[in-house]
Amino acid sequence: MAHTVTAGLATMQDDLAALYRDLHQHPELSLQETRTAGLLARRLRDAGFDEVAEKLGGTGVAGVLCNGDGPVVMLRADIDALPVEELTGLPYASRVRSVDADGRDVPVMHACGHDMHATCLVGAAALLAQARDQWSGTLLVVFQPAEELVRGARDMVADGLFERFPKPEIVLGQHVGPLPAGFIGYGTGPVMAASDSVDITLHGRGAHGSRPEASVDPVLMAANVVTRLQGIVSREVPPAETAVVTVGRLQAGTKENIIPATAELGVNIRTYTPQVRTVVRAALERVVRAESQASAAVAEPTFRWGASAPALVSDPDSTRTTMAAFAAHFGQERLMTMPQVNASEDVGVFGETLGVPTVFWFWGGLETQTVVSALQEGRLDALPSNHSPHFAPLVEPTLNTGVEALVVAALTWLGEAA
Incomplete structure (x- = not known):
């Protein structure tokens, strides 16, 4: 089923790449993501979502797609940028400056890959909406603001996210990082601090x-x-x-x-x-x-x-089930286990609030030979990583892999079409 649904990705590849470059070129600081939120909300409406809400928790966006009986599955991406001056030299590099919460004029860059996260979720939402004859249940899509302040998830919950929309039975999310592009990294239990x-x-x-x-x-x-x-x-x-x-x-x-x-x-x-x-x-x-x-x-x-x-706990049983689906779709050779990451993520707030499992994984955005060479030479610290002014994932195969991963994960937990 996943291969059938993701087959439609080829027709939207150029559009998604353009959206990614646009988001990268127009980053917005935490709780200032108004342009970003507007673009993402419009994408959900265009995809045919039943209800789309904006300004949840300040600048968050959520959309629901009801498709018959079955589980409620939540897909989440974060959307805020950082006060970092971009040094990638890309033709679509950010030159944005903004005033932060303390009144300081600062440069702004998507130095953590949230623009890639948001674009992949747009693609996954559109593919699942197009393929409603392949699955049943309810899809909840959440674009969360202010992850860099580790408060956006709590803000959305406090603003009634789970009163206004159906409560999910599982929360699924991902993060791009300095792994080889096209590869997926995962752990079980506490994966982030x-x-x-x-x-x-x-x-x-x-x-x-x-x-x-x-x-x-x-x-x-x-x-x-x-x-x-x-x-x-x-x-x-x-x-x-x-x-x-x-x-x-x-x-x-x-x-x-x-x-x-x-x-x-x-x-x-x-x-x-x-x-x-x-x-x-x-x-x-x-x-x-x-x-x-x-x-x-x-x-x-x-x-x-x-x-x-809180510590981000990727539920062991649910993670194993999801990774088995990834292995079937991508091939076991594209999956790798990862050590715990000392960085933090507030996506765990959603599942913790409801007492439901969260599954979270990482996927690569760097050129494979660059990573391999760094490993062989023992200089992993030279790789551009998240929050670096040089961090910029390859558009492909990063974008395709991220979209497909979200689709495969969602279909693992949604019901099968009658």
Whole structure:
């Protein structure tokens, strides 16, 4: 059945490639994806979807296609871009600049492949709509905003996504990355890390740089906090587990001879299990409070926990079923198992909210020989990867593979036509 449905891809290949280049050339930052959302919503309406909603969770789009009795299956893609200046040199490279949420003028680029994700989902939705005589059930298509802020999925759920549309029995998603184009990578269980971010303010007492005895120095306090936080993973997380604690921001003061009154830190945590996540979060607060007390801080530190995403768990049984369908369609030689990825994705919020399985896989976008050479020479770090200003998937076979993967996965879980 999958080969019958995907046969129609040949007639829409040029159109999808044009859509991809258009999205790549006109990227939009998280929660600003209005042009993108409009294009995608129009594509769903043109494909004959029964209902299409815009502005879900801010700038999200969802469409439903009801096709008789059978399971409800959800396909999801993310659509936001990043504040990165593109250096690919492509003729359709982005030259867009925009104002971010903090009022800064920044370059904008689809440096994570979300333009490819969205285009593949457009193609899969159109193919499945054309082939309604081949399957039965309900198809829910979701274009999610603000994945880079790990909040778009929660925003769409909070805005009534699953009250307005049928609740899916499985959530399916994919991510393009620095694998050989045409290949699919997968794992089972936790495949991507949970992510928690926190902004911390340490409260000292300002003074002239020549009179440190009159101050409570928050810079020294912050330096001790940064050093002490590195002991959490090495001394409180079991060696068999994985966790990362990163201090990505430390800001204090305005001049070298002024001891400031406050210091700010931005910290990010990556974990794979709820137990380790709880341990690391609690340890972070304990360390910061203790260092503040040891430094005679004038007030308790302030914690502002912000962006958060659960670990992305690709349900083992459902993943094995889906990969068996991929092997039958693509050939086992195009599938590869992957280690856990420390990056995070908020697609897991959808399945977690409903208590239904999620299946998530990766597929390649780089020229095969480039990847093979990097492997042979032990220089994988030289490959352009997601969030790099040089990351730009090959249009083909990346686009075809991504469309076909979504179609095959959906048909694996939709019912058969009567």
